[in-house]
Amino acid sequence: MKEQIHTIPVNEAFDSGDECPFCWLERQAEQRAIRFAAGNGASYMEPDVRAVTDREGFCREHLKKLYDYGNALGNALMLQTWFAGILKDLEAEMDDFVPPAKRGLLPRKKPQDAAPVSLLDWARKRQDSCYLCNKIDYSMEGYYHTFFTMSKDAEFREKVLKSKGFCLRHFAALVEQAEDRLPNSQRDWFYGEVFSLMKENLVRVKEDLDWFVGMFDYRQAGADWKNSRDAVPRTMEKLQGLHPADPPFVKEK
Numbered sequence: 293m294k295e296q297i298h299t300i301p302v303n304e305a306f307d308s309g310d311e312c313p314f315c316w317l318e319r320q321a322e323q324r325a326i327r328f329a330a331g332n333g334a335s336y337m338e339p340d341v342r343a344v345t346d347r348e349g350f351c352r353e354h355l356k357k358l359y360d361y362g363n364a365l366g367n368a369l370m371l372q373t374w375f376a377g378i379l380k381d382l383e384a385e386m387d388d389f390v391p392p393a394k395r396g397l398l399p400r401k402k403p404q405d406a407a408p409v410s411l412l413d414w415a416r417k418r419q420d421s422c423y424l425c426n427k428i429d430y431s432m433e434g435y436y437h438t439f440f441t442m443s444k445d446a447e448f449r450e451k452v453l454k455s456k457g458f459c460l461r462h463f464a465a466l467v468e469q470a471e472d473r474l475p476n477s478q479r480d481w482f483y484g485e486v487f488s489l490m491k492e493n494l495v496r497v498k499e500d501l502d503w504f505v506g507m508f509d510y511r512q513a514g515a516d517w518k519n520s521r522d523a524v525p526r527t528m529e530k531l532q533g534l535h536p537a538d539p540p541f542v543k544e545k
């Protein structure tokens with residue numbers, strides 16, 4: 293398949309040796325999004341970008357990553373206008389808030405008498421919404437799309453089968469995306485060989501983890517660690533799709 297702008301990163305991900313090529317791509321997409329939001333390009337000074345960060349906000353995980361990235365003034369400016377909007381909305385929600393009926397001696401019947409939820413709904417939506425998550429999701433959609441397009445290429449299918457499979461999170465996403473995007477000609481490959489690849493590689497990492505635990509048994513003293521030294525971070529990646537051993541991503545000087 294001809295190398296194109298979309299296929300290059302996907303090929304690189306499958307060449308990377310990562311326990312999940314989509315975790316590898318997600319890390320890239322995340323760093324790109326953080327760099328765009330808070331990096332030297334100062335996109336936070338662009339009114340149209342700021343309007344979006346004000347509307348979408350940032351999740352817990354990404355606030356921490358923005359903090360670690362280290363652009364204090366850039367963060368302060370983004371936080372300032374986002375915060376102002378939250379305060380304004382909160383005031384409006386509080387003005388409209390109807391307190392729930394007093395608790396009586398009898399337990400309240402739900403849902404008729406349940407507390408009004410608009411303020412709660414608003415608060416939860418604000419906390420779940422994230423500019424960086426949205427940007428990353430958009431990139432990932434593109435990568436899934438490219439993966440299934442590339443699956444028509446025999447050389448790429450071979451490369452996938454030589455990879456280490458996927459984490460559970462991205463495997464689930466692939467299975468979901470396959471409903472719309474998997475070419476009919478590749479059903480046997482995906483539901484057969486790729487499913488086997490997934491299973492075999494989970495078993496492999498589980499065995500590495502078992503070996504790691506076994507090394508703490510005194511009867512194993514002096515034995516070879518084999519491939520188990522980093523079994524804990526690799527297991528964490530397989531189960532939840534993260535690179536726990538990554539150092540914080542920090543702003544380029």
Ligand SMILES: [Zn+2]
Pocket residue numbers: 312313314315316458459460461462463533534
């Ligand atoms: Zn993953």
Ligand SMILES: [Zn+2]
Pocket residue numbers: 350351352353354422423424425426
């Ligand atoms: Zn986020």
